[in-house]
Amino acid sequence: MNPLADALGLYVHWPYCARICPYCDFNVYRPKGQEDALLEAILADMSHWRARSGARPLASLHFGGGTPSLMTGAQIERLIAHAETLWGLAPGAEIGLEANPKDVDHFGDFIAAGVNRLSIGVQSLDDVALKQLGRDHDGPLARRAIERAMAVCDRVSIDMIYARAGQSAKSWEAELREILAFGAGHISPYQLTIEARTAFGRRAARGEQLDSPEELAADLYELTHEICEAHGLAAYEISNHARTPADQSHHNRLYWEGGDWIGVGPGAHGRIGSSGETGRQACEARAQPKAYLDAIAATGCGVGEAETLSAADERAERILMGMRLADGLDLDVLQRKTGLGIDAAAFERLSAQGLVEQSGGRIRLLPAGLIFADRISGELVPDLS
Numbered sequence: 001m002n003p004l005a006d007a008l009g010l011y012v013h014w015p016y017c018a019r020i021c022p023y024c025d026f027n028v029y030r031p032k033g034q035e036d037a038l039l040e041a042i043l044a045d046m047s048h049w050r051a052r053s054g055a056r057p058l059a060s061l062h063f064g065g066g067t068p069s070l071m072t073g074a075q076i077e078r079l080i081a082h083a084e085t086l087w088g089l090a091p092g093a094e095i096g097l098e099a100n101p102k103d104v105d106h107f108g109d110f111i112a113a114g115v116n117r118l119s120i121g122v123q124s125l126d127d128v129a130l131k132q133l134g135r136d137h138d139g140p141l142a143r144r145a146i147e148r149a150m151a152v153c154d155r156v157s158i159d160m161i162y163a164r165a166g167q168s169a170k171s172w173e174a175e176l177r178e179i180l181a182f183g184a185g186h187i188s189p190y191q192l193t194i195e196a197r198t199a200f201g202r203r204a205a206r207g208e209q210l211d212s213p214e215e216l217a218a219d220l221y222e223l224t225h226e227i228c229e230a231h232g233l234a235a236y237e238i239s240n241h242a243r244t245p246a247d248q249s250h251h252n253r254l255y256w257e258g259g260d261w262i263g264v265g266p267g268a269h270g271r272i273g274s275s276g277e278t279g280r281q282a283c284e285a286r287a288q289p290k291a292y293l294d295a296i297a298a299t300g301c302g303v304g305e306a307e308t309l310s311a312a313d314e315r316a317e318r319i320l321m322g323m324r325l326a327d328g329l330d331l332d333v334l335q336r337k338t339g340l341g342i343d344a345a346a347f348e349r350l351s352a353q354g355l356v357e358q359s360g361g362r363i364r365l366l367p368a369g370l371i372f373a374d375r376i377s378g379e380l381v382p383d384l385s
């Protein structure tokens, strides 16, 4: 039984941020007074997608970005109401929103609008680290945002960034323990990665050390897993920890299980269908807000690029996503959706090396394999050349 593999989700990308963080390589922009027009365009795009997707209730509706907490409660309410009218919401549907600590005074408005999961971009509790990361909040505001989120919402997740320059295992441990003491049911500690096309990427290319050396980063990763697990938040995915299955992110889990999702808003990605049906469509909306607005005005549809994945490409993507999960890749779903399986000989070899195992209808990484997740996933994809 794997309901999310057959579920439909909706992702709404709000691309604006009050300030662009120097490590961020998401599709983000400073607001330029187009916000009202963009809201209308996203509503129109949703109607367009309803005609394509058919009537399937949404298991998840997620507001990401960018900074969707820059929207007002009334704007969020309109988007939720429109989604409900077009598709309906499945029982227990998750309505998640990524929030900046600076928008703490609006958290109650988002909950009143229908949001039932808040994901807070805390990143650090340390003022110096937050400055290094170019964030526009400080430690006291981060703490206040967590407290407020937990007061108004039952399901709260905290995003953190570690493996920063100059960070010791001791200081990360203290920071992580303080975060865990708030008692949220979900935490996503991400390692800082330096992407070439960011301000950090350019500074690193000039020789500046902005992240931890590789060996220390690997130690911090292990430490993170140990401490979270000791606090009852085991990892259910490489960088995601939850207290109970109900605390897991339905939105992300739907991606990893290979469900369908529609992406609206500039640069949003989507996947819909499967090779066993009409083919799996991979869609990407126009990235620039102006281009997205123009596309909606011209055609009612924001999609810039769309392709139908081959069964082999769909299989590779499903293996890569599924193997990120602690309980692994669902082999029945893979076979049913693509008509294809994994490389059985590679699985036997990796299993003999103690890196993977089969449990029920799933294959998963063993602890020794976690650090090699991408390589192992690649080996499980049959070589067609």
Ligand code: SF4
Residues within 6 Å of the ligand: 016, 017, 019, 020, 021, 024, 025, 026, 028, 065, 066, 067, 100, 121
């Ligand atoms: S607030 Fe988040 S999405 Fe916006 S620039 Fe910073 S890291 Fe990127």
